Amino acid sequence: MAIYHLNARGIAPARGSSAVASAAYQSGETLRDEITGDLKRYARAERIADTGIILPDGAPAWDRQNLWNEAQRAYGGGNELVAKRYEFALPRELDLDEQRACVLDFCGLFKGRACDWAIHDSGDGNPHAHVLVSALKLGADGFERPKAQKSTKVYLCRRPDGSDVMVAAKDWKAAKAEGIEKVYNFRDGERRTMSQAEAQGLTKDDRKTKTPVAVTAKMDGAKAFDAEKAELKRVRASWAQIANKRLAEHAARRDEVAVTIDHRSFEDRKIEYVPTVHEGQRPTPERVAINVEARETNRAIDRVLAELRQLKERAAAWWHQKTDAVTQRRRVFIARHTGTMRATAARKRSMAMGRTVDLALDSEIAKTVEAEIQQVFARRSNNHFNDLAKALAKQGVDMGFADGKGDLKFSKDGRTVTGAQMGRPMRQLMAMSQEAGRPVTAEQLRAMTAEQRNKLVREQAAKTVKVQRPLTVEVEIENTKGIHH
Numbered sequence: 001m002a003i004y005h006l007n008a009r010g011i012a013p014a015r016g017s018s019a020v021a022s023a024a025y026q027s028g029e030t031l032r033d034e035i036t037g038d039l040k041r042y043a044r045a046e047r048i049a050d051t052g053i054i055l056p057d058g059a060p061a062w063d064r065q066n067l068w069n070e071a072q073r074a075y076g077g078g079n080e081l082v083a084k085r086y087e088f089a090l091p092r093e094l095d096l097d098e099q100r101a102c103v104l105d106f107c108g109l110f111k112g113r114a115c116d117w118a119i120h121d122s123g124d125g126n127p128h129a130h131v132l133v134s135a136l137k138l139g140a141d142g143f144e145r146p147k148a149q150k151s152t153k154v155y156l157c158r159r160p161d162g163s164d165v166m167v168a169a170k171d172w173k174a175a176k177a178e179g180i181e182k183v184y185n186f187r188d189g190e191r192r193t194m195s196q197a198e199a200q201g202l203t204k205d206d207r208k209t210k211t212p213v214a215v216t217a218k219m220d221g222a223k224a225f226d227a228e229k230a231e232l233k234r235v236r237a238s239w240a241q242i243a244n245k246r247l248a249e250h251a252a253r254r255d256e257v258a259v260t261i262d263h264r265s266f267e268d269r270k271i272e273y274v275p276t277v278h279e280g281q282r283p284t285p286e287r288v289a290i291n292v293e294a295r296e297t298n299r300a301i302d303r304v305l306a307e308l309r310q311l312k313e314r315a316a317a318w319w320h321q322k323t324d325a326v327t328q329r330r331r332v333f334i335a336r337h338t339g340t341m342r343a344t345a346a347r348k349r350s351m352a353m354g355r356t357v358d359l360a361l362d363s364e365i366a367k368t369v370e371a372e373i374q375q376v377f378a379r380r381s382n383n384h385f386n387d388l389a390k391a392l393a394k395q396g397v398d399m400g401f402a403d404g405k406g407d408l409k410f411s412k413d414g415r416t417v418t419g420a421q422m423g424r425p426m427r428q429l430m431a432m433s434q435e436a437g438r439p440v441t442a443e444q445l446r447a448m449t450a451e452q453r454n455k456l457v458r459e460q461a462a463k464t465v466k467v468q469r470p471l472t473v474e475v476e477i478e479n480t481k482g483i484h485h
Contacts, residue, residue: 002091002247004261005128006236011083013075014211019068019082019132026085026118026130027051027064034069049119049127050100054107059114059138067114071134074143078169079153079216081135088239090119090127091247093259098246103129105242109235112137156183156213158193182212236263333435334378365417368395369410373424377432384433406455 011017024031024040028048031040053064062070071082088106090099099119106129107115114134121127136143153169160179167175181193185208197206204210216225240263251258262269372391381387389399392410402409407426408419419425 002093002243002259002261003089004240004263006086006088006239006263008087008232008235009085010081011085011132012079012081013072014079019071020065022083022085022132023064023068023116026120026132027116028118029064031065031068033072035072044122047120047122049096049121051118052104052116054104054115054117056112056114056138058140060140060142064116067116067134068132070142071114071136074136074145076145079214083135084133086129086131086133086235088129088131090129091243091259091261092125092127094246094250096121098250099127099129102242102246103131105246106131106239107133109238112139114138153214153216156191157181158183158196184212185209239263333432334374362415362417362421365397365410365412365415366422368392368397368412369417369422370424373429373432377429377436380436381433384429384436 009017011019011022018033018040020031020033021040023029025042028042028045028051032038033040053067055062055067068083075082086106090102094102096119103117103119107117110133113136116132118130119127120130134143136145138144154166155169155172157165157167157175157180159165164183165175165180167180181195183191183193184197186192186197186202186206187208188206191213192200192202194204197203240261244258244260247260248258369392372388372395376388376391377384392399396412398411400409400411401407402418402420408424408429410417410419410422419429
């Protein structure tokens with residue numbers, strides 16, 4: 001499926017790179033670098049699927065070789081760029097025409113500049129594009145240098161007394177005459193001037209890089225690095241929009257679900273990911289050995305990531321179950337009793353009272369009470385029983401305790417129905433109260449306990465007052481000698 005990949009490289013003679021060589025590589029053409037006289041030729045021309053050049057309106061009609069030789073001649077020296085080379089993956093879902101449209105849209109991001117583009121596809125499922133963009137704007141008279149200096153290079157230098165100072169490139173000659181030296185990074189991690197290095201027996205070969213320590217600063221005070229970073233972010237986001245637009249059009253024509261790419265990092269998208277180690281393709285013994293180690297490292301990373309995913313899934317499931325336990329129990333409890341309540345209540349009332357004339361009246365009370373029970377006990381409350389009594393009072397039903405039964409009774413117009421007859425005994429209502437997230441108050445517990453205690457006392461008293469006839473029991477026992485008593 002489509003993936004996001006885009007990087008950018010600066011082309012500058014100071015870095016040893018050539019715009020002519022870059023153009024020759026991506027286009028598959030043989031080009032001559034007119035400054036050095038060298039021919040730039042690269043193999044594997046069969047991978048080139050398509051190429052093109054886009055010039056601003058009114059610009060000279062240069063071919064590829066003239067374009068980049070002129071760009072190199074306009075080079076101002078120092079750390080200045082001649083061009084930027086963008087490389088980005090093309091969606092495999094698109095055909096060549098659609099991929100070309102994506103590349104042309106991308107070139108439209110760089111108004112006033114020359115864009116040399118190429119599409120590479122070796123048939124390995126990795127189609128990608130190269131776009132070489134001139135650093136300077138191209139007008140009718142050629143490349144246009146900015147009228148005002150936009151940035152300057154500043155070197156880290158060291159005075160003879162050992163103190164450091166930052167020196168702008170334009171002031172370097174004067175600073176050098178005063179004995180100030182540029183500072184270099186050395187392989188051992190230290191920064192030294194060349195005179196300090198020679199005093200310690202070090203040479204130029206011990207330097208980490210040939211270039212001195214320096215930064216490029218904008219003339220307006222901003223850091224050039226920050227400006228370049230912001231520009232790269234803009235280009236990366238724009239490419240994602242271009243690709244997603246073309247992918248959506250492609251899916252719409254085929255009545256398919258569109259895939260998308262995202263330029264943001266995993267960190268910005270809140271995705272936990274441990275990067276794997278890159279495996280090179282050069283078949284040298286050293287590269288093969290490195291690849292073996294890289295594969296082992298990547299397999300270990302994959303195992304750890306799989307374990308982390310399992311732990312996160314288990315933790316999420318546990319947390320979901322923990323937080324929803326009360327709600328789930330309440331729903332299950334109410335659902336279990338809703339369907340059978342009326343049939344059970346009618347059957348118990350019929351068995352207890354045995355009068356059809358009362359069933360109609362009892363059914364009326366039961367329906368009123370049941371409706372209020374479901375509403376009151378389905379919500380959280382500090383005292384469900386008081387809430388139920390108040391709600392029933394508005395319906396003309398009085399709620400109290402059934403004498404000696406440890407249960408509630410509901411009365412209206414001289415008729416009474418107990419909770420047990422309805423299939424709603426007090427212990428069930430207590431459970432419903434707890435399911436709703438609040439315990440039964442101490443007042444209700446004391447009242448229920450007193451009723452239960454009185455009931456047990458009365459039942460025990462009824463048993464003890466019964467008069468039983470005395471019984472004569474004869475026991476026959478045989479001793480060891482066989483004599484009976």
